Amino acid sequence: MAYSGGRDSTALLHATARACAAQGLQVLALHVHHGLSRHADDWVAHCRTQVAGWAAQGLPVTLSVHRLEGRPARGESVEAWARTGRHAALQRLALAGGATLLLLAHHRRDQAETFVLQALRGAGSAGLAAMPRAQRRAGVVWARPWLDRPREAIEAYVAAHGLDHIEDDSNNDPRHARNALRLKVWPALGAAFPQAEAALAQSAEWAQQALALQQELAGQDLPLCRGAAGLHVAAWLGLSPARAANALRAWLHEVLGQPAPASLVRRLLAELTAARDEPVAQWPAPGGRLRLYRGELRWERTPAAAPPAVVAAQCLDLSRPGVHPLPALGGRLIVELLQAGDSAAGEGVPASLLSKVDLRPREGSARFQPHPHAVPRSLKKCWQTAGVPPSGRAGPLLYLGEQLLYVPGLGLDARVRACPGTPRLSLRWLPETA
Known part of the structure; x- marks a missing residue:
């Protein structure tokens, strides 16, 4: 279980440990020290004390701590850097501990907030789908069992069991997008629309279904559009505009190893039709370039990062x-x-x-x-x-x-x-x- 020591993860860790005690299962609490707050060492100490106390009471729980190295690069989002490092650390710790199931304590309010933030960024179905209830990553299932639970239910659990938890002072910093939403927007939104949390979380669920359909459709269209080494543009242009855009995004995600920038997708949709009769055309892309050659769109790595030669059988x-x-x-x-x-x-x-x-x-x-x-x-x-x-x-x-x-x-x-x-x-x- 991902365990920050905050209210939500404290409640889920406690509830999980109680449930596992009756089933003979062991719970491994994973705490990531980001090195960003002056209180981070105190938070580690709190988590150690809490877990040790529960273990002394007979709950089957142990703690593993990992400290992130380095700092965000100049201009890099602190939230994004911390999230990427945290996810990589959690995956490594879970595998090292022999776990195949990793629980996260996100709840319905978190899901609704994620939907709103993605909508404000102009996201498509992939972004509006917010957080999946369960997702397999390299042998570990990341699951959010409380994704449909309201925040009030978790607060009630914490109060009922008298659980101590950490209050992260950075949660009051409105410079971070999610904090600004929670502190400035959500109180007014909830007052004007009492069902906003449930409705927005439901919209995220609809977006997840739409995303699944898009992925299924791309799985049918891409085999028809593949060339010898890339995307066969003439076959791709035979799709309807909506299916062509969907297949292009899926193909780009596949070859780039990450979602393609929306600006790149829009540019390709606008320019590929005219460029298909040209002998060579190219567009900059993450990690290299996209090159239209003999009717096929191909991704090419930047020369400085060319893959090494095979040196051994x-x-x-x-x-x-x-x-x-x-x-x-x-x-x-x-x-x-x-x-x-x-x-x-x-x-x-x-x-x-x-x-x-x-x-x-x-x-x-x-x-x-x-x-x-x-x-x-x-x-x-x-x-x-x-x-x-x-x-x-x-x-x-x-x-x-x-x-x-x-x-x-x-x-x-x-x-x-x-x-x-x-x-x-x-x-x-x-x-x-x-």
């Missing part, structure tokens, strides 16, 4: 769908399950063959067969024929024994593809952002 197990990071190579392999009957270009390879895939250094003798009736040719000639620029050729070569399996920018070798109608997996290489 290794064996990989790619038999399960998911994301397989290869940080030493500057990217990740995406393994996806193709449905029976799916005739998408590129097809796939039987999952049973992917339990032992060899990653090897690039060799001049490697030859690739793009389709069943083609003659295997050198990688250079295949890349040139497919119109893959040099920047799109970096990444790992994968083999099944002595047979070439996958080449970045070209895809699966035709000699290893499964027939449509049989269970199979597809492979894609995505470089990390710079």
Whole structure:
């Protein structure tokens, strides 16, 4: 459990420990010391005393503390820096403690506030969806069991059990956006509209459903728009405007590793139609640039952050769908399950063959067969024929024994593809952002 020592996390930690005592479960309280407040050391001491007292009473709870290193960069939001560092620390601490479930004490007021703040920033469905009730992150489920509970219910629990908790003095600083909303806007909003909290939290739930539908639709549209190494613009323009915008945002999120800036999405929507007939066009993007080349939109890393060459062979197990990071190579392999009957270009390879895939250094003798009736040719000639620029050729070569399996920018070798109608997996290489 994420445990700051404040009212909400104190209440949830206490309630969770009481519930787990009857089930033989152990609760690990995770406290992150941000190093931003002069009271931070006192807060750690309070949490240690509180947890030790509960443990002495027989509650199955222990405490783990982590201190963030560094400070926010010049111009960086303190809230954003603290949130990013806190989330990374909580994930590491949970995994180190052997936990697969991480509880957070956000409640209905928090959800309503998040919805309002995102709306004021002009967010779309992803932002208005606010905080998910549960989300899996690299083997840990982050859950908010009290997301539909009003703040008053938590205050009543704290009072009923006489729980001591921390009052963070920074919560009274209106320079932070959420504090300004709580201190200046919410009292008037609640007085004028008593049901505001419940109504706004409900709107966030509707936005979550809309976001899920958008993601499902993008999952159907993107396979139809994929080219050899990017987004096939002519196929993408065949979608309706709303579906094209949705697919573009999903593709950008995939290749950038983060949500694309709204300004970039708007610019691409406005300029791609006119630029598709140009031999080359490009747009700056996080970590590099987007380049239109031979009708395909591709993300290219900045030259200074080019992925390193493969220096040593290794064996990989790619038999399960998911994301397989290869940080030493500057990217990740995406393994996806193709449905029976799916005739998408590129097809796939039987999952049973992917339990032992060899990653090897690039060799001049490697030859690739793009389709069943083609003659295997050198990688250079295949890349040139497919119109893959040099920047799109970096990444790992994968083999099944002595047979070439996958080449970045070209895809699966035709000699290893499964027939449509049989269970199979597809492979894609995505470089990390710079």
